[in-house]
Amino acid sequence: MPESRRDVLRYFEEQKEFVKSRVAAGIELYRKGTARIQVVDGEGKPVANARIHARQVRQAFKFGVNLFMIDEMETPEKNEIYKKKLPELFNLGTVPFYWRDLEPVEGKPRFAADSPKIYRRPATDLCVDYCLENGIEPKLHCLNYDPFTPDWLAGAPTRVVREKLSRRFSEIARRYASKIPMIEVTNETFCASSRTDFFREDNFVEWSFREAAKYFPGNELIINEAGIEWDAPNAHTNRNPYYQQVEKLLADNVPVQGVGFQFHSFTPREQEVARYAHPRGRYAPEYLCAVMDKFEQLNLPLQITEMTIPAYSRDEEDEEIQAEILRNVYSLFFAQRSMEAVIYWNLPDGYAYRAEPGDMSSGENYFYGGLLRFDMSEKPAFRTLKRLIRDEWMTDVELTTDEGGFTALHGFYGDYELTVRTPERESVFAFQLRRNELSDGCRAISCI
Numbered sequence: 001m002p003e004s005r006r007d008v009l010r011y012f013e014e015q016k017e018f019v020k021s022r023v024a025a026g027i028e029l030y031r032k033g034t035a036r037i038q039v040v041d042g043e044g045k046p047v048a049n050a051r052i053h054a055r056q057v058r059q060a061f062k063f064g065v066n067l068f069m070i071d072e073m074e075t076p077e078k079n080e081i082y083k084k085k086l087p088e089l090f091n092l093g094t095v096p097f098y099w100r101d102l103e104p105v106e107g108k109p110r111f112a113a114d115s116p117k118i119y120r121r122p123a124t125d126l127c128v129d130y131c132l133e134n135g136i137e138p139k140l141h142c143l144n145y146d147p148f149t150p151d152w153l154a155g156a157p158t159r160v161v162r163e164k165l166s167r168r169f170s171e172i173a174r175r176y177a178s179k180i181p182m183i184e185v186t187n188e189t190f191c192a193s194s195r196t197d198f199f200r201e202d203n204f205v206e207w208s209f210r211e212a213a214k215y216f217p218g219n220e221l222i223i224n225e226a227g228i229e230w231d232a233p234n235a236h237t238n239r240n241p242y243y244q245q246v247e248k249l250l251a252d253n254v255p256v257q258g259v260g261f262q263f264h265s266f267t268p269r270e271q272e273v274a275r276y277a278h279p280r281g282r283y284a285p286e287y288l289c290a291v292m293d294k295f296e297q298l299n300l301p302l303q304i305t306e307m308t309i310p311a312y313s314r315d316e317e318d319e320e321i322q323a324e325i326l327r328n329v330y331s332l333f334f335a336q337r338s339m340e341a342v343i344y345w346n347l348p349d350g351y352a353y354r355a356e357p358g359d360m361s362s363g364e365n366y367f368y369g370g371l372l373r374f375d376m377s378e379k380p381a382f383r384t385l386k387r388l389i390r391d392e393w394m395t396d397v398e399l400t401t402d403e404g405g406f407t408a409l410h411g412f413y414g415d416y417e418l419t420v421r422t423p424e425r426e427s428v429f430a431f432q433l434r435r436n437e438l439s440d441g442c443r444a445i446s447c448i
Contacts, residue, residue, distance in 0.1 A: 005312075005321055007273045011284040012328045019285045019328060026335025031061060031393070034410045035433050038444045039401050039420060046405025053419040056395045060413035060434065061334065063389050064092030064139065064343035066306075069351050070122040070130055081376040085347065087134045089371075089382070089389055094141045094305075094343055095127040095180070096120070098148040099168065106152045111175060120351070128179055139343075140176065141305075142184040142224065143169060144208040146199040147191070158198040166211060173215035180219070182341075184260060184305065185212045187224040190241065205245070206254050213255045223249075224260035224305050230282040231275060236290035246298055259295060260305035263329070264345065266367060269312045283325065285332060296338045303341040304333055310367035311379070318368070323380035330388060344385075350374035409433065420445055 012019065039050040065086065073079045086093065096102075101121040103109045110116065113126040131138040144165060153164055186208050189199075198204060205223070212221050228242040229235050238244065249256050265282070267275050276283045295302055309329070311322035333342045346352050349370035355363030358374055371382040395411030409416075409431075416431040429445055 003273045005269070005272065005318065008277045008283055009321065009324055010277055011279075011281070012324070015285045019332065022285070022289060023331045023335045026337065027393075030337045030435070031334065032410065032412055033433055033435060034408055035431075035443065037399075037401075037407050037409055037418075038405045039407075039422070040405055040444050040446050041422075042446065044446070046401075046403070047422055048401055048403045048405060050401040050405070050407075051421040052399040052401070052407060052409075053421075054395065054397050054399060054409050054411065054431070055417050055419070056412060056414050057417050058135065058415040059091060059389070059394065060415075061339075061393075062092040062137065062303075062341035062343075063090050063385075064094060064341055065090045065347050066094040066096070066141075066343070066345055067127045067130070067138075068094075068096055068120040068122065068346070069348065070127055072117070072119060072122055073351070074357060078376055082347065083130065083134075085372065085376075085382075087136060089385055090344075091136055092341060092343065093127065093131050093136045093138055095124055095131075095138045096122070097124060097140050097142060097172065098145060100148040100150045103150055103168070106150070109171065120353070124176070128176065132179070137182075138176075138180045140172070140180045140183045142187040143172070143212055144185060144204075145187040146195055146204075147188070147193040149195040154195045156196065158196070158201065161196050161198045162207070162211075165208075169211055169215045177216050177219060182220045182222060182258070183212065183216050184222045184224045185209050185256075188226045188262075189245075190225055190228075206249065206252065209249070209254050209256055220257045220301070221255055222258035222260050222303065222305070223256050224262070226262040226264070226306075228261055230263070230288075230291060231278075231280060233280050235280070236287065236294050238294070240291075240294065243295060243298070246295075246300075250298065250300075256300065258301045258303060258340070259298060260303045261295075263304050263307040264369075265309055266364065269310075272310070272312075283329075285328065288329070288332060289336070292333075292336050292339070296336075300338070301340040302336065302338045303343065304339070305341075305343050306345045307343065308345045308364070308367060308369035309381070310369050311381070312366075312368055314368065314373065319380050322368075323384040326381050327384050327388065330385065334388075334393065344371065346370045348372040348374060348376060349379075418445065 039047040041047055071079050101118045110123050111125050113123050115123040128138045186205050225242050280287050309322050309325050311318045333339050349368050350358045352364035355365040399407040401407045413433050413435050418429045418431045420427045
């Protein structure tokens with residue numbers, strides 16, 4: 001009997017008890033905390049029976065998406081839907097700093113919002129300004145990505161490439177270091193494609209990070225990789241080539257401060273089950289977690305920097321399968337101790353890499369990997385993530401203080417709005433619950 005596409009879900013079903021316990025334990029241990037709160041009056045006396053409504057307004061965990069289609073669509077209506085939908089799910093946005101497209105003419109970078117347009121490469125100011133206006137943290141992708149070296153520098157001697165890279169790092173840092181906390185320094189160094197001799201040298205990654213540290217001393221410097229072999233038999237061991245690369249960089253005191261993993265499931269439909277749904281495949285939860293557990297031994301924050309889960313069509317069942325896979329992998333990644341961000345790649349179908357807009361037969365459009373359809377309507381995947389991110393993984397509780405004016409807020413890490421009600425007044429306070437803060441510490445709220 002031919003394999004059904006539903007077979008990609010079989011290990012999620014067979015290992016559902018593992019998934020359930022792993023997710024529940026991980027969320028409770030790593031995504032939630034407890035804060036002790038005391039309500040006092042203007043004289044510092046405890047207020048008993050004060051009612052507190054604790055409503056989370058922002059998550060500490062980063063849920064992201066790329067911003068490559070900001071004002072890039074064919075109609076104003078689509079552009080507005082795109083910009084409205086982004087903050088419904090996401091608090092992190094990947095901004096395109098691809099050198100070839102950011103600086104197609106030497107000395108004339110496309111920083112300004114009114115720069116000439118290049119498809120899927122909106123001007124960086126446009127993206128960063130949108131983020132700051134909508135409560136989204138921008139993320140830089142990427143400082144030194146050799147396949148996107150500008151045409152005017154391709155083939156140049158290593159000495160010249162380094163000089164131009166240093167100048168690029170400096171310019172970007174002066175404009176954005178204070179606005180963009182996380183910086184991807186290198187990307188896809190396991191891929192064969194290269195445009196410079198420098199890329200083929202042993203110290204390409206090391207030099208890039210040491211140079212970036214000069215200009216971005218207060219930012220998190222991240223390595224990103226596509227060729228991590230999720231589905232290889234040794235992916236969960238210290239023989240994983242990516243693990244070995246990062247381990248060596250850290251042993252040499254290279255300032256790598258975060259480890260990024262791409263999770264694009266780019267394989268033809270007819271190969272999906274065979275490639276991904278086997279005991280050592282990315283859709284086998286126990287193995288997926290074993291790979292993450294191995295990388296946690298590096299003692300660095302982890303990120304899923306780019307993710308695509310295909311639907312392959314607009315068929316109802318295909319879209320439901322995409323949503324179910326997303327629910328499982330997002331839950332597992334969210335519950336992972338060292339994970340700090342999960343970034344989906346393209347929000348809508350039909351605007352992916354190496355394809356014309358709306359041509360679903362070519363490039364990455366083929367995979368129907370977006371969370372919205374080409375007409376910008378919501379797919380089941382979008383609604384599934386919204387339930388997780390905005391409902392299940394947010395805290396909204398009512399609390400009451402005891403005779404000493406004390407209560408405890410136990411919830412997801414993030415920013416809260418506390419509405420405190422006493423017989424005399426109602427007051428609203430901003431409050432932060434952060435990981436690694438002492439649970440037995442107490443913060444007093446004064447109802448003056």
